[in-house]
Amino acid sequence: MYKLLLCVRYLQTRYLAFICIVSVMLGVATLIVVNAVMSGFSTKLKDRLHGVLSDVIVDTDRSDGFEINDTLGKALTPDEVVARIMASPAGPKIAAVTPTIEVFAILQFNFRGQAMTKPVRLIGIDPEGRAAVGGFAEYLVRQHGHARPSFELTPEALKQHELNRQRRERADALQVPNVPDPKPLVPDPAALPEPDDAVMKRDMPVTKLNGAVIGYTIAHFRWRNEQGEVVEEAALKPGDDVTLFTAGGSQIDGGRIRPVFGNFLVTDYLKTEMSEYDQSFVYVPLDVLQRLRTMEGRCTAFQIKLKNYEADKKDVVDALRGIFDPRTGARVATWEEHQGSLLAAIDVERGILNLLLFMIVGVAGFSILAIFTMIVSEKYRDIGILKSLGASNHGVMSIFVCYGLLLGTVGCGLGTALGLTITDNINEIEMFLTRVTGKAVFPRAVYYFKDIPTNVDMVNVAVVNIGAVAVATLFSLLPAWRAARLHPVRALRFE
């Protein structure tokens, strides 16, 4: 009984104890806030990583895409493959499937009269099918969240396209040299044969304006001005022309791969807030890309959305492996397996950060050790008195261990409250700090997040609390042991 009474009384009367409480509190609060922010970033990153990837991806590195034949040896079209997937045991667990073509490409466009090139990942999709699989329409800037997004051009984009065309023509006209050519440039029409109408019509290119969705970072340049502010400028506006160069997918030409290119008009931006995607993804219509690469009726990947990802992922992957023979270069993987190394890196990073931050609690532990040693020295006489009244060594030790436990618990309680309050109001605090210091603590232009993301994991909070209480108790053991070993007569004589 006396142990409890004395620890509570010591807690109430020793101001030194408050230093211990404050140090534990700060340690715990820091751990909770950092973990919440870290976990917020990591959850958001995972969401983003998952974002443009469907739940399960089947893909191949074959330039001309999958080759799946029916029993008669006839190659199946993507739609027939989809039907076969839906008829397999995995079918009932699948919410949506869409074929895509993914290939590396070079994107070229004009910016202030200069030709710019960027390496990109060119993806041919059926926009509606892709939107059904998820992770597409929600990241479009203009057609944000649209149930049936398309590559159609808006009137404004068409107007921009027309303006560009006129500007180009004017520029070309200016480059016509003034010096007249002594020889006539055009042969005498009379000397030419009559044009064959059929030939003329056949070779006339049909002007079709193909839309392309461009990653936001590809289309925007960012730099810092003299004031140090981040300035963003759209290098590609809707309606601007881009040219995409890639490798043809056909192997009909004696197995040789040849370069192909096509012109597209920017119709929308993809803004996933994941720089890796925003700076490399370019979506174009699947049929256009099939034609461009001369691989009509084929595709290089299937994006699959499951009804219940966590429950069915293994079954679906196993069933799909039965359809797509890995010996033909087909790969079946969940999005997590696709991003395995990155996800593992996030976990490792978080683990190391936690370990490092726990050192803060370690520091709090040492302050408890120091302060407890002082308190024990201060309490020498009390220890002697207690022993003269029949308190055991074990009992005296318990007082101080209990005291450490109590300090740890109170510190943890306050620290948790403080940590959760800070986490809850982190954006307000950040804005306040930015206002006071005049310098952005969280420059939103540098990161892609509008707000500092947080995610409080209660298991983590519990682990931090248990750890901190354990550290506080552990570090009080040595002073407590010293107190217990104190000889009562010497303690009573202590002045």
Add this chain to the structure above:
Amino acid sequence: MLTAENLCKAYRRHAVRVPVLNGLDLEVKTGEFLSIVGASGSGKSTLLHLLGTLDAPDSGRILLDGRRIDNLPSRDRDALRNRVFGYIFQFYHLLPELTTLDNVLMPAYIGHSVVGWWKSRSKWRARAVELLTKVGLGHRMHHRPGQLSGGEMQRAAVARALLTSPRVLLADEPTGNLDAATGDEIVRLLRDLNREDGVTIVMVTHNLDIVTATDRVVRMVGGVVTADTGAKKPAPFHAPLLAAV
């Protein structure tokens, strides 16, 4: 009742052995009010600590009712200090964080678990209040030691020592820090306790004025008993011895 046989005790001070008790023999009888006198360093306090099992002798034995107690396991010695012996110190030794009442209740707190205390708390509280009233501190129960005078603190210490109704009260210079009048008050209190409640008291002091109130006086020099007035005798018997002391 309480017997010390051939007690030897030495302290080490920087590798130098300082002998304090050198084969001391003493017997304390039940219901006796014994005072031990002697110069500083004669080993009085050490003897008191050994008798109360607060310290262990280097050699020799201490017996309580014929049973050896100096070599008991520490748990049993803790229990003896809690229930059989009551200590009173020169510097009162109250715990500054607690109220007078809590200080007096401390032996009961120590002797009980939380549940045990909860069950018997009203009994102990009543006992503490009764003792505090008896020592004249009924109105000071909720004051902290810092708010009490020296005499009041010592009376609170006496009440604390009596809480568990110990058989032996060990008082180490209980008046050493008090003025003469207050000291007399404390000795009168002890004498009354001895006469009315039959508590055996062993009191160490070098104040010769107060030993007249005791039944028996023992003089210590150099760690041994050099004079003993023996059994209970009227005051005149002390006169020659006291003159010698």
